[in-house]
Amino acid sequence: MVPSERHPQNPASWSPNSTRTNKEIYNRHRATPNPAESVTFPKLAVTFAEIRILSLLRRPHVAFAMLAVMLTFGGAFAVFTYFRPFFETYTHADASELSFLLLGMGLAGFAGTYGASAVVNKRLYRLMMGMPVALAGVTLALLPAGHNLWTVAILVIVWGAINAAIPVAWSTWLSKAVRDKPESGGGLMVASIQLSIMLGAELGGALIDHFSIGAAFIGGVALMLFSAIIIGSGKRIQPDT
Structure with missing residues (x-):
């Protein structure tokens, strides 16, 4: 029995009487490159960027700052996300x-x-502590x-106005407190803010589902006040000199 050329790579199909011609057919097919095997994929460069970013959390002032960032933005978005239902149910505002x-x-x-940019360099830590408190009070x-x-x-x-001033203060803090690794610090802050927005909106939604819009606002206020407590006078988030 002569092995079929359709299955040349199956040695088990050779009969004991396989001839030289059969082996040549097999070898010829083996020498033909398989298109699937010839596909090459670019090698992924291991840069350890994620590790470098997370390594910043080993610095106590950065760890405290990222916690304060998440509490501030999480609290703000637990409120902001649900302004529309608040206006519609509490204020009874129409579309216009x-x-x-x-x-x-x-x-x-x-x-x-604009206002925060004008004073942030002179009173950075006071602004960072005061703005979450002011935002909580207005809420x-x-x-x-x-x-x-x-x-x-x-x-x-x-x-x-207060909510828009908060990112200005934190951007200024980043330029002062993580001068040696601005890219990693910026990536860490962006990731923290995005995560806090998601969690804050989720917290507000859960409180609305189980209680009321007022409960969502109070939950956001609590997060913002915790942020102000962590920031305090600013010593916790200042780099060691």
């Missing part, structure tokens, strides 16, 4: 009033960014004033 409130918050962000004030459209509009504008 809702657009007005959100537009005012957005425009206030420009003022908050609490929204609950009893939620039924008055104009009061809510003023509070929302203040809330938007």
